[in-house]
Amino acid sequence: MSRELNRLDGRKRTILRAVVEEYVEQAEPVASRCLVERYNLNLSSASVRSTLAELEQLGYLEQPHTSAGRVPTDRGYRTYIDELMELEPLAQETKEHIRAQLQESIDEIPELLRQASGLLSQGTGYVSIALQPRVASSVLRQIKLLMIEPGRVLVLLVLSAGVVRDRIVRIPDILDQGQLARIAAAIEQQLAGCKLRDISFVMMQLAAADTQVPESLLNQVLFETWTAIQQADQLATYVDGMPNLLRHREFHSIARARDVVSALSSDGLLTGLMEPPEHEAKAIPGSGENLPAASAAVPWMVRIGQELQQQGLEDCSFVTTTYHLPERLVGSIGVVGPRRMAYSRVISHISFVRQTIDHLLTWRSSRS
Amino acid sequence: MSRELNRLDGRKRTILRAVVEEYVEQAEPVASRCLVERYNLNLSSASVRSTLAELEQLGYLEQPHTSAGRVPTDRGYRTYIDELMELEPLAQETKEHIRAQLQESIDEIPELLRQASGLLSQGTGYVSIALQPRVASSVLRQIKLLMIEPGRVLVLLVLSAGVVRDRIVRIPDILDQGQLARIAAAIEQQLAGCKLRDISFVMMQLAAADTQVPESLLNQVLFETWTAIQQADQLATYVDGMPNLLRHREFHSIARARDVVSALSSDGLLTGLMEPPEHEAKAIPGSGENLPAASAAVPWMVRIGQELQQQGLEDCSFVTTTYHLPERLVGSIGVVGPRRMAYSRVISHISFVRQTIDHLLTWRSSRS
DNA sequence: ATTGGCACTCGGCGTTATCGAGTGCCAGAG
DNA sequence: CTCTGGCACTCGATAACGCCGAGTGCCAAT
Incomplete structure (x- = not known):
């Protein structure tokens, strides 16, 4: 089972590599003869054939049908990628x-x-x-609540690395922009630096406790805001x-x-x-x-x-x-x-x- | 050329409609016999065939090849849609x-x-x-400039119908949030109600003239903001x-x-x-x-x-x-x-x- | 005007034959 | 022991052929 023993010898490697590259290019099962011609291996097609047969045995190649060329298997590609290919530098x-x-x-x-x-x-x-x-593990830096229209508020989050998320939520339209601003400021002050995923509803309640906003209203706003925060990961x-x-x-x-x-x-x-x-x-x-x-x-x-x-x-x-x-x-x-x-x-x-x-x-x- | 003269008579209408509906359903050229069987026209297939031939003559139908059924042409569909079909009510x-x-x-x-x-x-x-x-013809209601990070500002536009657009722009990082807020407020005060497409750079300069921000800085901010406004139509x-x-x-x-x-x-x-x-x-x-x-x-x-x-x-x-x-x-x-x-x-x-x-x-x- | 009947067309399909690319195997050379 | 040229074999792809049947157009009869 040792990987070392299974390791392909030089010829197998060369040929597997050639097969993959040829197949990628031509999209057709590749034949022994073709390999000999185009990849100057100093071998006859017969020798190549026997190597191909071995590679097939080992599970790196397969034949779509008898009397067709070889095609790489998943394993063949895998080995090619992990061990054989050379990255071609970009122009x-x-x-x-x-x-x-x-x-x-x-x-x-x-x-x-x-x-x-x-x-x-x-x-x-x-x-x-x-x-x-993904921003779930990022940190809250700023939060703003902006009244768009009566009853509709934009929750704007600035997160780690200056990533911005926004979302519109619906809130009771009795609230005014001043109250919202106070709430946002309170949250920002208390929770800036917290990871989004760690922010709980209760934390927000505590943060916004003394904003002088009637409790039931406040809770509605907080809940919507909290939801917006939790769903920041679109x-x-x-x-x-x-x-x-x-x-x-x-x-x-x-x-x-x-x-x-x-x-x-x-x-x-x-x-x-x-x-x-x-x-x-x-x-x-x-x-x-x-x-x-x-x-x-x-x-x-x-x-x-x-x-x-x-x-x-x-x-x-x-x-x-x-x-x-x-x-x-x-x-x-x-x-x-x-x-x-x-x-x-x-x-x-x-x-x-x-x-x-x-x-x-x-x-x-x-x-x- | 009067449309009235070209108008299809009752039978042609019935049959064209049947052909379209049958073809839509079956995806195969429809034959005279099939029509007779499934759309109880009280006619023989021979009669239907002659009508089909006429409809083909008039350009409503075509045959993929001789000895195949008929298929609607663009014109056939057009007539079907404009004159023949009945909208089926949704469940x-x-x-x-x-x-x-x-x-x-x-x-x-x-x-x-x-x-x-x-x-x-x-x-x-x-x-x-x-x-x-499309918001090019919509109206500016609110505009905010929010400093995200030093040198990066979120331009936030609230437009007609509460549509929100935002965009991050880069500005000189000497500016502080207070200055930005003043600029935004000035623009909002002067230009709220204007259609986006009517807002010119000069109008913005005028609006923000007395914000106590050094002119060259101001112009940079205004230009970026103006660009953001003009590109609101993503x-x-x-x-x-x-x-x-x-x-x-x-x-x-x-x-x-x-x-x-x-x-x-x-x-x-x-x-x-x-x-x-x-x-x-x-x-x-x-x-x-x-x-x-x-x-x-x-x-x-x-x-x-x-x-x-x-x-x-x-x-x-x-x-x-x-x-x-x-x-x-x-x-x-x-x-x-x-x-x-x-x-x-x-x-x-x-x-x-x-x-x-x-x-x-x-x-x-x-x-x- | 409508229709049953009939000859005709032609695409689709299954059959068959052929071709050739490619293999596996083997015997002989290095 | 390795490599190679040669050879028989396999099998997919392509082409040719023929047949079937769905469908038409036309016409003579009602």
């Missing part, structure tokens, strides 16, 4: 472009994410997804590039196409698949072990076909990574494509986009 | 459901639109689209039900499917197709002439296939309508489906959703 020009685009929308996170998603889908030719940062997904997917062979059968489009249309499902598995530290993270030193700390995660454990997405892969805002806020961006995906290109891309986002957001406030 | 239960769902998210327009879109796509089985109300589209589309025959060929998915993914394109054609009053509005009296004023619009004048959407139809907020704010909702669409069901649905939105939004502020 300088591409980098500039990404940087420039992201720079533009740096002030509004939603806009930034939309941009990032657009860049990723365009750059990779697959579908990309960006998720809002799960917004920015999906881009859907039409790209339909270009790929694997989705030429409508059934598959529908499964994927469905999945991509379901915010809940996507969020689930994108979120970094918080306590499952073991969950197949891209080790990044063969990354160039400079970005050795970049953790991306790839999930391939069955690994997604998602009915209907057996032909898909997700590449995801986590971007960072100051004060430990994080969110996810990712790329979804066919299992037969140009992983190295995608990973380079997504890593760079993530790096750029991190960089921009970290230094945002200190730049003019 | 009471459905109505309740729509009302209840919309009621829930009445306070946040984006949420309301998301809901509406969801209801429409679920209810009709097609794709639905909802657009934010074109957000809420699209729901994409997977539904792929269920329909016409999109079983990937090429078609891709065209549609592309179109639906392009906010700009969609917005263009959904917006009510403001000055082109002649543009094919659903006359509503055969609507029940109670909703006689409901204007919906249908555009069929070629009428969309959109490369790649020849097999699609759009049904759109306009919802209303107080103070003349309007936005669009619509349904997109194959040309072979259950128009009467869709129109009933969309009309009711629109009615309900209008109603809820109109009475929103007066309810608790």
Whole structure:
């Protein structure tokens, strides 16, 4: 069972790698002869065939049918990604472009994410997804209550890293802006610095106790406000590039196409698949072990076909990574494509986009 | 060329209507025999055949090939919609459901639109689209400038009908919250009541002239604020039900499917197709002439296939309508489906959703 | 005007044959 | 023991053929 014993020897590695790359490019089962011709292995096709047979035996490849070429299995892709591929560096020009685009929308996170998603889908030719940062564990900095119309109040929250959330709630229309302002100020004074998820209704009651607002009214306002705070974590997904997917062979059968489009249309499902598995530290993270030193700390995660454990997405892969805002806020961006995906290109891309986002957001406030 | 002379006689009308309805249901060219059997016309198939031939002559129907049944042309659908169909009333239960769902998210327009879109796509089985109300012609009611972090300010606009827009801008970080508040108050005092699109930069300069803020700083703030005001019209589209589309025959060929998915993914394109054609009053509005009296004023619009004048959407139809907020704010909702669409069901649905939105939004502020 | 009857068309489908890319295996060479 | 050229075999894809039947258009009879 020792991993060392199972380790592939040099030739197997070379050939597995060649098969994956060829298949990704051509979308057709790859034949021994083709490998010999295009990847100058100094071998005959017969030898390659025997290696292919072994790789199949070991579960890295499979044949769609006898007398067809080989296709990588999930395991084949996995090994390719973890051990065999080389990340191809992005063109300088591409980098500039990404940087420039992201720079533009740096002030509004939603806009930034939309941009990032657009860049990723365009750059990779697959579908990309960006998720809002999760704010449940972020900290309350400011809270304002603004009367929009009689009976309708805007609850405005400023959180860690200057993230803003707002929400309109309904309150008794006897209250005036002055009372609301006092309530907000009281809450802000007492609870600024608390994590959203730690803020309880009672804490808010205590905070706003001496605002001179009749208790029943106060409680209504507080309750609505509290609800707004608890629901600050809207799960917004920015999906881009859907039409790209339909270009790929694997989705030429409508059934598959529908499964994927469905999945991509379901915010809940996507969020689930994108979120970094918080306590499952073991969950197949891209080790990044063969990354160039400079970005050795970049953790991306790839999930391939069955690994997604998602009915209907057996032909898909997700590449995801986590971007960072100051004060430990994080969110996810990712790329979804066919299992037969140009992983190295995608990973380079997504890593760079993530790096750029991190960089921009970290230094945002200190730049003019 | 008089329309009266071209008018179809009773039998032609009956048969055209039957053909459309049968085709919508079965998705296959409809044959004379089938019509006789299922729509108890007291005629033989031979007679029906001759009528069908005439309808084809007149351009209402076509044959995919000799010895196949008939299929409606754009013109056929058009006539069906304008003159022949009967709107089927919604089940009471459905109505309740729509009302209840919309009621829930009445306070946040984006949420309301998301809901509406969801209801429409679920209810009709097609794709639905909802657009934010356009606010360029709405009026400024309140404006606040809130310092989020040093150098970053939230511009918050309250507009007609209590619509809220916000945007984060970057300003010199020497300014403090007090100065910002003064600027905002001055603008609000002078410009409240102005239409957004009428607000010029100079007007803002005049309004904020005596706020005791150094001119160059002031101008920077004003400029950013002005930009935020001018860009208040974000074109957000809420699209729901994409997977539904792929269920329909016409999109079983990937090429078609891709065209549609592309179109639906392009906010700009969609917005263009959904917006009510403001000055082109002649543009094919659903006359509503055969609507029940109670909703006689409901204007919906249908555009069929070629009428969309959109490369790649020849097999699609759009049904759109306009919802209303107080103070003349309007936005669009619509349904997109194959040309072979259950128009009467869709129109009933969309009309009711629109009615309900209008109603809820109109009475929103007066309810608790 | 309507209809039953009839000849005609043509897409869809199942059958069959052919082709060739690709494999597995093996015997012989290095 | 490894590698390779050769060979038999498999099997999907494609094309050709024929048949069936749904559906039409036309016409003569009522």
